[in-house]
């Protein structure tokens with residue numbers, strides 16, 4: 473197979489929208505490089521013009537250039553066999569990945585737009601969202617969202633749950649399947665090594681320092 477040549481370009485040194493991609497790359501034993509573009513450089517506008525939606529992050533796999541963090545995950549899902557074993561599983565994986573994205577979007581809105589005024593209400597409402605994923609994981613005995621092996625949607629859910637545990641350390645206490653999902657993924661050796669690394673630990677979760 474051709475040499476793999478993965479490069480992430482980001483706006484901020486943060487977990488942010490590349491969190492799940494990094495966890496997935498780690499677990500799949502894939503090395504990657506990162507370039508953080510500083511604010512001054514970004515404001516010049518030259519790089520922005522080359523970005524399909526005028527935004528980062530950008531993911532490059534050799535000659536393939538992608539924008540949209542969930543497209544990175546889908547690409548890696550196809551490349552590493554983490555996109556289900558048939559069309560039906562793939563469709564369900566897409567569905568759950570979009571469900572995770574809805575939660576991530578709510579989280580980011582709270583973090584960036586209403587942290588001071590909306591954090592408590594967000595945490596109070598959180599079980600209403602987490603219970604949906606709890607039900608899926610409780611039903612699918614493999615410990616993964618779909619089928620019997622890990623998919624990109626699992627990495628995405630895992631990353632969102634880690635960030636929510638920082639926001640509200642007890643948020644998974646009444647969800648045994650989510651708790652065990654987080655424990656299982658955290659214990660996968662390559663994920664554990666990544667989460668224990670300085671590269672990960674030095675990163676703030678969000679670019680504005682709120683978490």
Ligand SMILES: N[C@@H](CCC(=O)N[C@@H](CS)C(=O)NCC(=O)O)C(=O)O
Nearest residue numbers: 483489526527528529539540541542
């Ligand atoms: N839906 C996109 C969102 C990307 C996004 O929000 N990028 C922001 C910060 S990470 C950005 O590039 N902001 C700078 C700008 O819009 O000029 C994704 O998932 O990748």
